[in-house]
Amino acid sequence: MNRALPLAAGVGLLAALGLYQLVPYFPTALATAAVYAGAGYFYLAYDISLLAEAPRFEDRVDRIGYGLGLFGLSVTPILFGHYADGDAAVFGFVVAFFGAVAFLTLSEQARRLGDDAE
Numbered sequence: 001m002n003r004a005l006p007l008a009a010g011v012g013l014l015a016a017l018g019l020y021q022l023v024p025y026f027p028t029a030l031a032t033a034a035v036y037a038g039a040g041y042f043y044l045a046y047d048i049s050l051l052a053e054a055p056r057f058e059d060r061v062d063r064i065g066y067g068l069g070l071f072g073l074s075v076t077p078i079l080f081g082h083y084a085d086g087d088a089a090v091f092g093f094v095v096a097f098f099g100a101v102a103f104l105t106l107s108e109q110a111r112r113l114g115d116d117a118e
Helices: 004-022 026-046 060-083 087-117
Strands: none
Touching: 004 026, 004 060, 004 087, 026 060, 026 087, 060 087
16 A cells, blocks of 8 residues: 555644644645645655656556645635635745645656656
8 A cells, every 4th residue: 555645644634733723714724734735645655855856647646646735726825815814824824835835846746757767
């Protein structure tokens, strides 16, 4: 079994719990969890760095990880816009989009590694 996906879910859960302390709005924390779970999956599954060179996936688990992260990226701004009314919300927004950058960078690197392996 691929251990990267369950571990990535744990990364997402930890990010959501931390963010929920700042922005106590469950949908926002859940969307942020999806972003960090997607980024965590590619980091753990492909052993790649955020600082390396920056997606089409053949493996089903890769597609699930990518779809999860894209879902989080698509709903997080809407949810933060709905909730934002203080400094904690702005900081939470920064935290969520640091995860977005990590997700997009890592997923693209993973795609390139997959292309090189073929």
